[in-house]
Amino acid sequence: xxxxxxxxxxxxxxxxxxxxxxxxxxxxxxxxxxxxxxxxxxxxxxxxxxxxxxxxxxxxxxxxxxxxxxxxxxxxxxxxxxxxxxxxxxxxxxxxxxxxxxxxxxxxxxxxxxxxxxxxxxxxxxxxxxxxxxxxxxxxxxxxxxxxxxxxxxxxxxxxxxxxxxxxxxxxxxxxxxxxxxxxxxxxxxxxxxxxxxxxxxxxxxxxxxxxxxxxxxxxxxxxxxxxxxxxxxxxxxxxxxxxxxxxxxxxxxxxxxxxxxxxxxxxxxxxxxxxxxxxxxxxxxxxxxxxxxxxxxxxxxxxxxxxxxxxxxxxxxxxxxxxxxxxxxxxxxxxxxxxxxxxxxxxxxxxxxxx
Amino acid sequence: xxxxxxxxxxxxxxxxxxxxxxxxxxxxxxxxxxxxxxxxxxxxxxxxxxxxxxxxxxxxxxxxxxxxxxxxxxxxxxxxxxxxxxxxxxxxxxxxxxxxxxxxxxxxxxxxxxxxxxxxxxxxxxxxxxxxxxxxxxxxxxxxxxxxxxxxxxxxxxxxxxxxxxxxxxxxxxxxxxxxxxxxxxxxxxxxxxxxxxxxxxxxxxxxxxxxxxxxxxxxxxxxxxxxxxxxxxxxxxxxxxxxxxxxxxxxxxxxxxxxxxxxxxxxxxxxxxxxxxxxxxxxxxxxxxxxxxxxxxxxxxxxxxxxxxxxxxxxxxxxxxxxxxxxxxxxxxxxxxxxxxxxxxxxxxxxxxxx
Numbered sequence: 001x002x003x004x005x006x007x008x009x010x011x012x013x014x015x016x017x018x019x020x021x022x023x024x025x026x027x028x029x030x031x032x033x034x035x036x037x038x039x040x041x042x043x044x045x046x047x048x049x050x051x052x053x054x055x056x057x058x059x060x061x062x063x064x065x066x067x068x069x070x071x072x073x074x075x076x077x078x079x080x081x082x083x084x085x086x087x088x089x090x091x092x093x094x095x096x097x098x099x100x101x102x103x104x105x106x107x108x109x110x111x112x113x114x115x116x117x118x119x120x121x122x123x124x125x126x127x128x129x130x131x132x133x134x135x136x137x138x139x140x141x142x143x144x145x146x147x148x149x150x151x152x153x154x155x156x157x158x159x160x161x162x163x164x165x166x167x168x169x170x171x172x173x174x175x176x177x178x179x180x181x182x183x184x185x186x187x188x189x190x191x192x193x194x195x196x197x198x199x200x201x202x203x204x205x206x207x208x209x210x211x212x213x214x215x216x217x218x219x220x221x222x223x224x225x226x227x228x229x230x231x232x233x234x235x236x237x238x239x240x241x242x243x244x245x246x247x248x249x250x251x252x253x254x255x256x257x258x259x260x261x262x263x264x265x266x267x268x269x270x271x272x273x274x275x276x277x278x279x280x281x282x283x284x285x286x287x288x289x290x291x292x293x294x295x296x297x298x299x300x301x302x303x304x305x306x307x308x309x310x311x312x313x314x315x316x317x318x319x320x321x322x323x324x325x326x327x328x329x330x331x332x333x334x335x336x337x338x339x340x341x342x343x344x345x346x347x348x349x350x351x352x353x354x355x356x
Numbered sequence: 357x358x359x360x361x362x363x364x365x366x367x368x369x370x371x372x373x374x375x376x377x378x379x380x381x382x383x384x385x386x387x388x389x390x391x392x393x394x395x396x397x398x399x400x401x402x403x404x405x406x407x408x409x410x411x412x413x414x415x416x417x418x419x420x421x422x423x424x425x426x427x428x429x430x431x432x433x434x435x436x437x438x439x440x441x442x443x444x445x446x447x448x449x450x451x452x453x454x455x456x457x458x459x460x461x462x463x464x465x466x467x468x469x470x471x472x473x474x475x476x477x478x479x480x481x482x483x484x485x486x487x488x489x490x491x492x493x494x495x496x497x498x499x500x501x502x503x504x505x506x507x508x509x510x511x512x513x514x515x516x517x518x519x520x521x522x523x524x525x526x527x528x529x530x531x532x533x534x535x536x537x538x539x540x541x542x543x544x545x546x547x548x549x550x551x552x553x554x555x556x557x558x559x560x561x562x563x564x565x566x567x568x569x570x571x572x573x574x575x576x577x578x579x580x581x582x583x584x585x586x587x588x589x590x591x592x593x594x595x596x597x598x599x600x601x602x603x604x605x606x607x608x609x610x611x612x613x614x615x616x617x618x619x620x621x622x623x624x625x626x627x628x629x630x631x632x633x634x635x636x637x638x639x640x641x642x643x644x645x646x647x648x649x650x651x652x653x654x655x656x657x658x659x660x661x662x663x664x665x666x667x668x669x670x671x672x673x674x675x676x677x678x679x680x681x682x683x684x685x686x687x688x689x690x691x692x693x694x695x696x697x698x699x700x701x702x703x704x705x706x707x708x709x710x711x712x
Contacts, residue, residue, distance in 0.1 A: 017669065296702060298695055310681075311711055313373065315688035315695045324685055325666075331678055331687055332671035339654055339671045346652060355667055 003104045003130055003203075004048050005093035008039055008057040008065055008111035009083045013344045014274045014337070017328035018306065021356050026111035027064050030272055031281065037111045041069045043118040044109070045099045047126065051076070055111075056093045058083055065111075081237060087252035088198070091210055091217060092237075095225040098203045103131045106206065108199040108249075114281060116268025124265045127164040128200035129253050137209070138159075138200040139171065141193025141264040147183035150273055152176055152195040152250065154262050155186075171260040174250055192250050193252065193264040194272075209253045217252075220244055275321045276334045293324070300335070328355055357483055359460045359559075360404050360707070362396055362451035364413040364421055364467035365439045368699045370630045371545065372694070373684035377712050382467035383420050386628055389635065393467045397425045401472040403482065406434070411450045411467070414439055419466075433464045435664050437593060440600045442553070443608035447566055447573060448593075451581040454559045461485045462562065464555040464605075470637060472624025480621045483520040484556035494518075494556040494563070495527065497549025497620040503539035506629055508551040508606065510618050511542075519619075527616040530606055549620040551606065552627075575607075576600055582619055631677045632690045635660050649680070660690070684711055 008015025019025050026037040036043065041053065050071045056078045057065055066077055078096055080089060097104045107125055115121045128138045141154045157172035174195060178186060186192040211218040220240045227236040254260060270281050279302070282290045286346055289300060293307025302315040306323045314322070321337050323330040330340065347355050382393040390398065397409065406427045412434045413421055422433055434446060434452055446464055453460045463481055471477045484494045493542050497510045513528035530551060530597025534542060542548040567574040575597045584593040610616060626637050635658070638646045645656060649663025656670040662679045670678070677693050679686040686696065703711050 017667075124459050296699060298698060299692075307685075309683075311373075311684040311685045311708075313684060313688075313699050315686075315699070316692040317687060317689075318689070322685075322687055327665070328667040328669060329663075329678075329680055329685065330669045330671075331673060331676070332669075333673075336655075336672040342654060343652060343671070352667075 001052070001101050001104055002048065002107070002126075003052045003054065003097050003101065004044055004107045004109055005054045005056060005097065006037075006109050006111050007086065007089055007093075008037055008040075008043065008055050008061065009080065009089060010112065012112060013341050015272075016324045016340050016344050017323060017330050017355065022064075024061060024112075025272070027061070027068065029279060031114055034066055036114070036272070037065055038068050039114065040109060040111045041072070043121060043127070044107075045076055045113060047122050052094055054078060054096060056080060056089045057111075082253045084180060084241065085246040085252075086249040087210075087214065087247040088217065088221075088241070088244050090199075090249055091204065091221045092224070094203050094210075095205055095221060095228060098207065099225075099228050102204065104203040105132050106201055106203045108197075108201075110271075112272065113196070114268075114270045114272050117266075120265065123164065124263055124267065125200065127166045128263055129262070130163050131160070131168055131261050132200045132202055132205075134159070135202070136259050136261040137205065137254065138261045138263060140196045140198040140200075142196045142263040142269045143264050143266040143303065144187045144194050145266075146185045146195065147180065149177055149180050149183050150220065151271075153178065153183075153186050153192040154195050156191050156193070156262060156264065160261055163239045166263050166265065170260050171254075171262045172253050193262060194269075196269060197249075197256075199249070206253070209257055213256050214247065214252050217244060217247070217299060259270065274340075275304055275323060275330075275337050278306065279334070286343055304334070357408070357457050357460055358404065358482075359408045359410065359457065360400055360463045360465055361410045361412060361446065361453065362393075362465045362467050363435065363442065363445055364393055364396075364411050364417065364448075365445060366468065368468060369697050371628075371688050371695050373679060373681045373711065378416065378509070380417060380468075381628070383417070383424065386634060387470055391424055391469070392628070393421055394424050395470065396465060396467045399477060400463075400481075403478050403582075410434060410449055410452060412436060412445045423464050425587075430515050435464060437597045440597065441602040441608075442605040443566075443570065443603040444577075444597070444600050446555075446562065446575065446605055447577045448580070450559050450562050450566075451584060454563065455581075455584050458560065460559040461488050462557055462559045464553075464557075466553055466627075468628065469552070470624075470626045470628050472637075473622075474550065476621065477623045479520065480522055480619055480623065481556065483522045484619055486519050487516070487524055487617050487619070488556045488561075491558070491561060492615050492617040493561065493610065494617045494619060495610065496526075496552045496554040496556075497618040498552045498625045499620050499622040500543045500548065501622075503543045503558065504550065505533055505538065505539050508625075509534060509542050509548040510551050510622070511541075512547050512549070513616060514619055522619050522621065525618050525620070527610075527618045530611050537645075549618060550625075552625060553605075555605070555610075559696055562609070565613055569612050570603065570608050572690050573600060573603070591707050630696075631660055631662065631679060631693050635690070658690070663705060 012019040109195045114116045131138045153175045154159050155172040157170035160168040227233040279290050288302040291305045294311045297314045300317045303320045305312050308324045319334045364382045368375040371557040410432050485506045487588045509531045511528040513526035545676045580592050583589040635646050644658040648663045650667045651661045653670045656673045661668050664680045
């Protein structure tokens with residue numbers, strides 16, 4: 001049977017001051033009136049029963065996420081005592097899933113990405129399930145719309161045929177975030193897609209990969225798995241998890257796995273990695289501005305105004321990002337927005353807890 | 357006897373969004389923890405008894421101003437039913453003052469200007485009183501610190517001698533706000549000072565000038581004066597005032613008067629006409645920023661952050677003005693700040709009363 005695991009940990013530092021420790025990216029209403037997590041659940045609801053949707057998240061987020069998706073069984077929210085990267089999160093989800101259904105096809109999704117074409121997204125997932133049933137580890141590749149230096153890339157190898165209109169390829173290799181020049185050549189070649197971090201595989205197959213490629217973690221995972229459904233589960237998890245080495249699924253499993261397939265798709269995907277990505281995603285007015293909230297502007301262009309309750313007035317601005325929240329305000333040019341992380345680090349150093 | 361009339365009407369549109377209809381410039385804490393009006397009263401308190409200080413203001417401001425200066429007798433706040441410009445405001449103050457003291461020397465001051473050297477300011481007022489006692493209309497000129505195009509200028513004529521170290525000159529003429537080039541030459545010549553809008557004269561003398569130069573207003577004023585101290589006063593004022601022609605004291609009286617003297621002084625005067633004037637007035641940090649409130653900046657220079665309760669974070673800004681209030685936020689480059697007025701006009705057209 002077909003199951004989904006939504007990874008909903010993390011914070012989204014680059015979306016400060018809207019994102020905070022207790023209000024992470026997945027709980028923000030960045031696009032429309034639904035949170036990112038609500039969008040993530042909504043868009044798969046037509047193809048998954050609520051019982052088939054698992055969520056893995058952290059202690060600090062679980063209450064908020066349960067409230068956002070009350071239709072999901074509360075026990076489907078799997079809580080990591082602390083985040084150890086995507087590989088352990090997926091491993092923990094996998095053992096829960098295997099207990100429900102040893103034959104499960106497992107779809108790994110993220111809670112903080114945006115997908116414009118949800119219909120096509122659901123279609124590619126069902127196609128991918130067929131490829132996964134054939135023992136492949138499947139990854140969704142995103143057909144690149146520009147030479148991004150912010151994503152990892154996947155190089156397509158030999159064709160594995162076409163499933164329900166979707167061409168399937170062997171993965172030749174995963175690559176790191178490239179330089180601008182490399183990104184340009186990759187996109188031009190037509191042989192690369194963005195690594196979206198979404199995967200489809202048999203639950204047994206991924207656990208076998210942990211056994212083969214991350215044997216220490218596999219033993220730790222087995223220790224937790226042995227307590228599933230018993231009163232000792234939480235104690236075991238709390239004992240084991242702090243000892244788990246942090247690892248991503250890309251490094252830990254995907255790069256060293258055989259029979260990895262990629263399905264390059266165009267589904268209007270964005271990871272909303274930063275404020276300016278909203279300028280591409282949300283509608284702009286005739287001046288190229290994207291405005292959420294109340295705004296009065298004179299001679300203001302290509303500017304993101306992500307307002308709260310206040311009226312934001314701008315005069316003579318070009319390419320700026322203004323984010324106004326209840327207790328903090330950010331003003332910076334678009335091209336400097338990556339430095340928001342430095343601000344958050346500075347606030348951490350200064351123990352300005354109220355803004356973290 | 358020596359009396360002061362503080363003119364405290366007006367709104368200060370250019371200081372939006374801090375200034376509002378019910379929170380005019382004179383009631384703002386722009387410099388330190390005292391409002392502009394409180395500063396205006398504080399700085400003359402050493403030389404005037406509270407009973408000697410009159411305030412002329414509008415209906416909408418009087419309660420707030422009385423609360424700011426509870427030491428002044430409540431009846432010393434003279435309320436104009438509507439603002440008719442500086443000449444009628446001064447006329448109204450003058451008839452009240454003449455009733456208290458027909459021999460009064462009247463000092464006309466403003467409530468929304470800043471004066472750094474209050475001690476020297478008080479000294480020049482007492483010197484000016486001696487010149488006024490000699491039948492002159494005295495105006496305080498401000499020795500210009502830069503070629504401002506935002507002020508009117510006063511050209512000095514013949515010397516009238518020196519009083520308590522202050523050189524006194526005849527006024528040769530008053531001039532309008534000049535072009536940059538004209539301003540430059542004026543300042544270079546050393547013969548001009550800024551028109552501060554502060555005056556010292558005998559109360560009888562100014563009322564005679566109204567009679568001679570603004571005869572229609574003089575008749576109207578006499579009609580109100582006849583009711584002073586009677587129950588008919590308010591009715592008379594409310595009947596007469598809407599018919600009074602708007603006029604400034606400069607056009608209405610000063611430009612056509614004889615025996616006008618100017619005392620050019622350097623007292624650290626600023627009218628705080630706009631947000632960037634605070635950049636000159638308030639201390640700046642090593643990056644040239646003036647910050648009121650909480651600010652964290654990366655690579656931010658020559659920027660005014662006039663914050664409210666929020667943390668303001670800026671990255672990569674140069675020469676910007678950021679004003680953050682409870683319900684509205686302004687972001688604009690310093691050189692565009694004069695367009696704040698256009699914003700206020702737009703809000704008026706759109707009937708956005710909550711922001712006016």
